Amino acid sequence: MHDTDTLAESSGDLSVDIAGLTRVEGEGSLRLQVRNGVVEQAHLEIFEAPRYFERLVVGRTPDEVIDIVARICGICPVAYQMTAVHAFEHGLGIEIDPAVRALRRLLYCGEWIESHALHVYLLHLPDFLGYPSALEMAHDRRAAVEAGLALKRTGNRIVELIGGRAIHPVSVRVGGFSRSFRRTEIAALRQPLTAALEVALQTVDLVAGLDTPQFERDGRLVALRHPSEYPMNEGRIVSSDGLDLAATDWRSEFSEQQVAWSNALQARGRDGRPYLLGPAARITLAGDRLHPMAAAALARTGLAAEIAVNPYRSIVARAVELVDATAEALDLIEAYEPPHEPAARWRPGPCSAAWATEAPRGLIFHAYELDDQGLVARAQIVPPTSQNQAAIEADLAAFAPRVLDLPQREATLRIEQLIRSYDPCISCATHFLDLTVENVG
């Protein structure tokens, strides 16, 4: 078939491959199975090679685990470190200094800003404006791309300061940090963050005005919810259909399963339903906890309701969260007092440890069993993308019929755009398998 043919014009059974998804983190592709113009199945194939992290952390100390799990993902290493460190501290009963908690939240804000700015400006925005990449987009809209890069840079500066480097930071330790930070050091972030906040607000306006395909999904949303904060380091697991669960109890409601047709582990509800995590879920389920500046920005867009149902609007949710993370980071800097000790003292020992935090892409869950020597005996690491995978596939199956009448190239683009709107981080998806494609028909 030719690029100009439409999918619907093809006769008989058809497998459509979008090989090599671009502008996503990691390596994957999509396979649609279409029979007589009807989309029967959609699945994301992940050719990201398995790296067996749950096995690699066995025999390791909690601090070693914090270093190792960061390597699951170069985009959101802090999310992995935060989830693990909170899990261990909770499991071992370690009290942390409130100032340490504030620093961790600041660090996480840095990652949110970096990750969201990357996705909004470099990965997603080119779709809406018709460019193959932000680098080409910069020929026409250099100022916008530069603003986005500056925003990203600000996020990285936070992670660099607190973590030592932007990717795979080194300072997070069980009990706190490996070093302390003086007020003046932290205060150095104020100026770039103030500028970044301005850019973040402009970003909301920019993306709220984008021409977006109309598409409504009807699915379950899941996020953390905290009594007073926008969810990040902690909270209870809530859903759009009324779930309310302690974060440590993720496994009582969700499980990872191997699905017959996919050979991939996917997380689903115990009832088998897919669910969606991420900015749209957070905005929908915890939007009342947004920083006032972010809440105001969201209100100005008038898109809160649409964000809940239209995946293409996730870019707006991300932009609102950019405002939230930037504004909150500024608040944290203003209020910062150094902790008494960089890290609380603790003793290794046996425990069951579990925790969930909100990575930029959504809820991330870790569980560890520590043996008598305090070394990891078992681990379970559930990244956001493996939880979202089932929902993405369901949405793609629902969406695909709309593009069957378009030329293949156009249809492919539309579908890719939809996939990118979920910001799938395939590198993260430690459970994704190298799928052998079967011809159904």
Added chain:
Amino acid sequence: MPAAYFLPRNELDRLFGALVADGRRIVGPTIADGAVVYDELNSSAELPYGRTADTAPGSYRLRTTGDRRAFDYGVALTSWKRFTHPSLIPLTRAHRDADRIVVESVLEEPPKLAFVGVRACELAALGIQERAMRAGPAGDPDHAARRDAALIVAVECAMATSTCFCTSMASGPEVDHGADLVLSELDDGFVVRVESDAGVPVVASLGLRAAAPDEVERATAQVAAVREVIGDPVAANGLAARLRTALDHPRWSEVAERCLACANCTLVCPTCFCTSVGVASDLDGADASTERSWDSCFSLGFGRVAGDANFRPKVRDRYRQWLTHKFSTWWDQFGSSGCVGCGRCIAWCPVGIDVREELAAIAPVSAPTGPIPWPPSPPEGRAPAALATITPARHVIATVRSVVPETADSVTLRLATNDEAVLDARPGQFVMVELPAFATPPISISRIRPGGLDLTIRSAGPATAALTGLVAGAQVALRGPLGRGWPIDAAIGRDVVIVAGGIGLAPLRPVIEAILGERPRFGAIRLYLGARTPRDRLFVAEMNALAGRADVEVAEIVDRAGPEWLGQVGIVTQLFDQAGWDGSRATAFVCGPERMMQATAVTLAERGVNPTAIWLTLERNMACGVGTCGHCQLGPFFVCRDGPVFSVAELGTAFGREGL
């Protein structure tokens, strides 16, 4: 003026105030990250009161003493060289616009500092490093400015750590010269001695009373007790000579098994001064800058030279270089030991290697003295070459007048300049040639002309590729002329033998031209030229013209050739190993790859040429060109400054020796 004053303990801040009033920022000991470090102090409260440090090989631990003394910790991790010879300084900024280039020095005006708490050993170290960095009229302007801007408040030791051995190195514990003020800390205050003109107004402004005799006595007794505690752990007498003859000791290999070659010892050493220069630029190479940072002879890259070669590939070689430099060849170079016995290299070695033990094993007092590898230097050290106008930051911009292709991969750049120092170059000297954004190679001068120089360059790396790619009108930045040239005067009245290998003919051409310019003053002139292939011969027309002269003998030989070549094939020594001339009347000038020069020197000696009359030019990684970066050390020599031209006799067995 009394011999000493007394400053009550609680008035130390008044001294700080007086130093600040003198326009100085105060640097002194304070606690950071589990160690005493020297850092900028805002008040005396930041001093490490009541803290001391227990040191051992590979270990340093702070401990609370229970008393209120501020200076009871030995020496800090960081030495004062951090302030006189910072770990990183910007050197130059360059801009290249079409063919024009501009290179400017960006050395900063150093801050006026007061060093508070300088130990006797550290004072000695400052002096030693100053001699190294400011050796003679050239030297490092940044170091000189920083040293001149510092006022020194020394504190005599009232305790010693287990790693101290200043007593053996004659550098302490008593402070006897070099400080502006000297404090001796007693329980209730400080005995203050004024030891320089600069110290006078500082103390005068404090209105101190004279120290009581018992206070002075207690201070004296205290430091005398320290001397007793330390004892004399290193047999320093004759150590330099013993080490010099222990170059083949098996212990070098043994210590290399333990040594991590991590360079910590050199970086904490208060006298080590070696540096490297890095280049940075924008993506277009138009705006470039250089900066200088601490480097170390323990790193492999430090001994790297052209041709994928390295003079100190093994850790054994590097450890030997360091230890023999500190305790032996430093004497040759600067007339003193390079060690002051501060013990930092012992405490901060991650695997606890103790120089005192290594010295005792490698150069024991009972060691039989073997043959001396190189001739002894005068007690005050080697006199540096006069390099009055050459500093690491002074550049001369020269313009390429024309480019003469020589071989497939080499050209001669004919440069024009009116800089008198450059035009005053002598045969055998070299220049550092810089293009912004590129590393700076040393290039020997292949012709000295009125109004300019010729440089013959082979493209063998990015920098030389860029240079050989220049066209007429382009500019380059030069530093030089550097080094000691060929001693042509030594050949007057004698036969002259010139042996060149490959591109090695380039630095010999000025000699040939100088000698032919005064032809009657010399005896027979014989040129022996080697090349890789017939196509790689240099200056072919000129050499052919010389061959046509009756008063010059020219012979050439190539390593390999096709049947079309009817000339000689073989190695260059075959041109004269069967010749009939008498070497005892000859002075030889040799340049080529080191291996070729070794073979040549042997053959020349067989032909009767005296080793004092065989001159060759060595290749090392000359970087600063004036002996302050340390890269090109060879035994007691800085090749850039003491050479690159040496006689075989001067080099002794250092010539061709592996790992030096």
Added chain:
Amino acid sequence: MATRDLTTVLDATWFAADLTTEATGRLAALGSLADFAEGTIVVREGEVCESLGVVVSGRIALRLRLPGGQDRTILTVHPGDVFGWSAVLPQPIATSTGVAVMPTTAVLFDGNRLKLALAADCDLAAAIYGRLLVSVARRLTATRVQLLDLYRPGNEPW
């Protein structure tokens, strides 16, 4: 040419200069002078090497045949030095081709006669073999140095 003249010729060469008068005389009796025009092949690689030669004037290039290609000159023999030393080996097969690259005069010694003469005269043998050894040793050293390819352009650190 008369033997006495050949003695004078040999005396002027490096190869024979240090021999005793008697030894030179005996050697001279075994040799004869030969003139080679430019381009003359005096000994051929792989063939029987009949004569040991001492170059008196001119130049002989020793060449090896590259597989499938051109000849490569690996050494030239200068006045005073020898070529064709394979002639005194038990299996006198030439290891390279010798070509006179300019008009060349050499003293030639028949290999078989020379071997017999040396076998019969220990003093002469010691002198001649010693000289040959020096020459061959020099060539070995030279070949090794050539193998090092000292003048090749190496990577520079800058």
Added chain:
Amino acid sequence: MEPPELILPGRRGPRSGTPQRPRIGIVKFASCDGCQLTLLDLEDELLTIADRVDLVEFAEATSRRSAGPFDVLFVEGSISTAEQVQEIARLRAVSHRLVTIGACATAGGIQAIRNWFDPDEVRAAVYPEPTYVESLAQARPVADFVAVDGELRGCPISPGQLREFLVALVTGRRPQLPDEAVCLECKRRGVVCVAVAQGIPCLGPVTRTGCGAICPAYGRGCYGCFGPRESANTTSLARWLSDDRSAADVGRLFAGFTAWSVPFRATIDAYGGPPGQVLPARETDDA
């Protein structure tokens, strides 16, 4: 060994004629994406870099694709599956210069820890249906399969070194990527040695510099993510460290992100292998 020549022919020096934009590709194998992300983290210069080089293949950032040829191909990730073995061979054939970026591509990365383990056991430990999982028994560095012209070390690579590499590439000079110990950078920064002053084990003396000595500066020991430096004397360091700790605890220090590099691997083996070689008995109830 000397660093390989990384200068592109015909690209030497500012006077070598009209500059041609080198065709650059960035691909990945088993890895976290962090090293290629480092290019996007050069925010201040990213657009200038994109002007000076032609990024023809960089799936994470652009939908333009290219199968080659490449003037320089940056390769992230270790080779972990049979398909990857074939793909790296194909890429090598279309790449003038192939440069590995990061610990995974250069030394196998953290996933190479499983190289010590039984592959079937590893699969079964993570996947309920292990037979569906296809991966080689070992995760190995790219250089085990194809010739590599250069490498940028680190987990992740240093933005500064990546910038240096790209500037050197465009301007035609040799990148300055020192192979010396982390200690030099640490001491230049004036950081107090955590090993000597606090007894914290630190791999700085045997690890290649380039990170900026972040870990010691942040109060912890270097964990070797840039891999072994030249003349890495791991034997001596391990012997010294073993005075105060068990063999297992010495081994675990080296069993990090460059564990499969030759000197580290040898030391890990000498001290009984990496942690976690024996999987504890798994409870039957899962969830």
